[in-house]
Amino acid sequence: LIAEQCAKLFTSNSLSGLDVVITAGPTREAIDPVRFISNHSSGKMGYALAEAARDAGARVTIISGPVRLDAPEKVTVIQVESASEMLAASLEQQKNCDIFIAAAAVADYRPLQVAQQKIKKAGEQMQIALVKNPDIVATIATLDTPPFVVGFAAETQDVATYARGKLESKNLKMIIANDVSNADIGFNSDSNSVTVFWGENQQDFPRMSKSALSNELIELIAHQYTVNSNPENK
Amino acid sequence: LIAEQCAKLFTSNSLSGLDVVITAGPTREAIDPVRFISNHSSGKMGYALAEAARDAGARVTIISGPVRLDAPEKVTVIQVESASEMLAASLEQQKNCDIFIAAAAVADYRPLQVAQQKIKKAGEQMQIALVKNPDIVATIATLDTPPFVVGFAAETQDVATYARGKLESKNLKMIIANDVSNADIGFNSDSNSVTVFWGENQQDFPRMSKSALSNELIELIAHQYTVNSNPENK
Numbered sequence: 270l271i272a273e274q275c276a277k278l279f280t281s282n283s284l285s286g287l288d289v290v291i292t293a294g295p296t297r298e299a300i301d302p303v304r305f306i307s308n309h310s311s312g313k314m315g316y317a318l319a320e321a322a323r324d325a326g327a328r329v330t331i332i333s334g335p336v337r338l339d340a341p342e343k344v345t346v347i348q349v350e351s352a353s354e355m356l357a358a359s360l361e362q363q364k365n366c367d368i369f370i371a372a373a374a375v376a377d378y379r380p381l382q383v384a385q386q387k388i389k390k391a392g393e394q395m396q397i398a399l400v401k402n403p404d405i406v407a408t409i410a411t412l413d414t415p416p417f418v419v420g421f422a423a424e425t426q427d428v429a430t431y432a433r434g435k436l437e438s439k440n441l442k443m444i445i446a447n448d449v450s451n452a453d454i455g456f457n458s459d460s461n462s463v464t465v466f467w468g469e470n471q472q473d474f475p476r477m478s479k480s481a482l483s484n485e486l487i488e489l490i491a492h493q494y495t496v497n498s499n500p501e502n503k
Numbered sequence: 504l505i506a507e508q509c510a511k512l513f514t515s516n517s518l519s520g521l522d523v524v525i526t527a528g529p530t531r532e533a534i535d536p537v538r539f540i541s542n543h544s545s546g547k548m549g550y551a552l553a554e555a556a557r558d559a560g561a562r563v564t565i566i567s568g569p570v571r572l573d574a575p576e577k578v579t580v581i582q583v584e585s586a587s588e589m590l591a592a593s594l595e596q597q598k599n600c601d602i603f604i605a606a607a608a609v610a611d612y613r614p615l616q617v618a619q620q621k622i623k624k625a626g627e628q629m630q631i632a633l634v635k636n637p638d639i640v641a642t643i644a645t646l647d648t649p650p651f652v653v654g655f656a657a658e659t660q661d662v663a664t665y666a667r668g669k670l671e672s673k674n675l676k677m678i679i680a681n682d683v684s685n686a687d688i689g690f691n692s693d694s695n696s697v698t699v700f701w702g703e704n705q706q707d708f709p710r711m712s713k714s715a716l717s718n719e720l721i722e723l724i725a726h727q728y729t730v731n732s733n734p735e736n737k
Contacts, residue, residue: 300540302659302683303542303543303544303608303657303659303683304540304541304542304610305540305541305542305543306534306538306539306540307538307539307541308537308538308539309537309539310537337571374537376538377624378624378629381628386659386660387657387658387659387660387683390611390612390635392635393634393635394615394632394633394634394635395612395632395633396630396631396632396633397630397631397633398628398630399628399629399630399631400627400628401624401626401627401628423537423621424621425536425537425620425621426620426621449536449537449621
């Protein structure tokens with residue numbers, strides 16, 4: 270009973286009836302059948318946002334790169350490996366989606382060629398030619414009738430400058446920025462500290478658990494989604 | 504009681520009193536603070552061999568790249584990330600080691616330079632310059648007074664040819680070869696099928712669980728170790 274009442278404190282119904290799609294985790298870009306390029310994303314932030322959105326009443330789908338997290342209860346998880354697979358799933362899922370949150374750490378580049386056999390060790394040095402991956406969040410946000418798109422910016426320097434630049438250039442409604450140079454927060458940590466930018470505004474969220482932070486972020490996103498859908502409420 | 508008797512069937516004491524060091528898992532080679540090159544090794548084979556060696560009476564140390572496996576009971580686990588870290592730990596641990604089993608999938612190459620800040624997305628293409636990593640198993644096997652060194656060969660083609668080549672060129676006592684082009688066995692699977700080469704000999708092990716296979720491999724390794732230590736027993 271106490272647990273139920275506690276749960277209610279975090280169950281605002283602010284996203285009641287809405288469809289939310291969240292990308293999460295890293296992508297893996299194959300070099301050959303055994304090797305790949307990836308990154309340190311654990312997927313914890315995206316999965317925590319999914320739970321918070323579900324608790325706020327949304328129907329939630331996670332498009333997830335390879336992570337070691339269990340699917341949250343009552344959340345649909347679509348498993349992908351590469352950025353190309355994540356883009357295809359995102360284009361499909363955005364069709365029936367009100368809010369699209371791009372929390373995945375998508376590889377910016379993939380190997381130009383994927384070797385069909387394991388590349389044999391040869392010279393002292395070698396080069397891997399990389400080609401830019403599709404920008405998933407920008408692709409979704411620049412569709413003719415896009416959902417309300419929230420991006421992430423994981424930076425190690427000049428966080429605000431890069432985040433504001435991405436907000437504008439990618440046509441995002443909001444961007445959540447965190448400084449991944451701090452090992453205590455971010456990728457593999459259970460806590461995080463972020464700054465959210467939208468329009469001319471920004472709001473700092475001090476370090477807290479990814480679960481608590483996600484509840485606060487979902488409330489802010491839900492509010493801005495409502496303002497955006499009904500401009501006269503502004 | 505039945506469990507104990509079953510356990511005894513697999514407890515040969517064939518490695519009683521010996522120190523065994525086993526490398527396991529992938530290595531991760533940093534590109535920048537968030538990106539890395541790695542491979543699909545799960546570490547399951549190395550960890551299963553560690554359990555089998557422990558059950559055969561050895562004191563066992565695993566030098567482990569990043570995996571999602573729990574440390575086996577009564578086995579020491581030393582955590583490393585990169586090939587350079589794995590080499591340093593291997594050189595230290597081989598000092599008090601009778602048998603060294605190199606089951607890790609060590610990255611053959613690492614980025615020539617590790618960027619201190621996250622590399623910003625720039626042109627449509629980019630190049631990563633790679634430099635060859637130290638060959639850990641060959642380094643250990645060519646020391647003045649090496650332990651009994653067992654290597655692995657994960658290949659996608661011409662498995663026997665490559666395995667026999669590595670056995671000789673790396674000065675190994677034995678090599679365990681498997682064909683990682685078969686998705687049903689190897690890296691992420693719970694079962695495996697291998698061929699072991701030593702001297703002019705070879706022995707095929709049909710597909711079985713990595714646990715059962717490890718018990719058979721440890722018996723073969725223990726036998727060859729004894730033959731090698733007392734050539735008149737041959």
